[in-house]
Amino acid sequence: MKTPEFITDMLKKLANKGASFKDTVLKKYGEQPGTMLVHTGVLGWILSSLAQVAAVAFNDKIPAEQKVFLIPQEIGDAATNILSFYIVTQSVKSLASKLVTTGKLKNPKISAFLEKVKGIDKSKIGTWDFDITKLAGYKTGIKDDFIKFKNGVDVYASLAGSIASCNIITPIIRNKYASDKQKDVLAQMQKDKMKYLQAPRGISMNKYLQNVYAKHSELKV
């Protein structure tokens, strides 16, 4: 039996999409492991945060009062995790990349290459606008060694940034956020309880106050 043409077309389109996705991954991350760790880290935090919020919400053994704290804690955790992970990790990684690209941080091979390059002002090495990758002879003279060194520094920087953001900055921020949220929600719950006391359904306020006055000992909140 012959495969219908639209299915063949669809499979071809899917195969093309898959091939172009693989090429994009190769182009974007094939030589940049530090960037990959930052980007996939952000995605990972988004997905795991979703699961953690659900885990608290559906855990029957956690009392309601604790849930009031823990659910906002998880949401706060997610937002601060994602933001601080990206901002801190990306900043640390970018700074580390800049240090290597400008020649502020180098290995002996890069130093030797910079010594050999003619026509550059040596006093500019290590300054903000200096860029080793734009020098004549970069591709043939130092590219491989430079990339190895830069990738190592990038990965270390990504790791340091992610430890600082996820394990120190985030827990402090999320606890502050969650405890403030807990106080607000408990105050709201108390307020709602009082509202119910003051104006139960089907009774006017005056009538209810009379009842309270007459039967205050039987009242159960």
Next chain:
Amino acid sequence: MVSVSSINNIISTASSGLKKPNVFKRLYNKLPNWEVTSDKLLTHVENFGKKCTSAHQRGILGATALLTQPFIDARNKDVDEKTRKYSVARTIAKIIAGTLTGVAIRYGCIKAMNWKPFLPSRWQSLTKDVQDQYKNAMGTIVSLVVMLFTNFLIDAPLTKFLTNVMTQNQKGDKK
């Protein structure tokens, strides 16, 4: 009336101001240049850049999280004692569950990238380092898709189970 020369002066001042490096750049430029000369350190840095996968990153993050996060939660004076204990138990449970599943799934998916359908067409022309980085990147992306399900099927129930075990132990301690 504003003269042409004064406008020119303003423009030239502004443009010369743009050329001046800002405070951050000036601070950066004042930092001393540093050359890493230790062969041992250089080899370690370069190998780490090549070999560190997202599974390693997740493992290191989990281990350091156990050293810091429970203590931060335990010192949170903004909540009552009971909530604080739940919070610490949950944080520990979350770190253990998240790290175990995160490392295992990332590791498995990166290993699975040797399978041909995941490899790009010009695979053979790539250097060993680029091949490894590609497997690491693609494996991590695939692991995130897998974790869409395992977060709910393994991570969340395991966190719930571990939290309950730890909070039950705390109740038992009181007795």
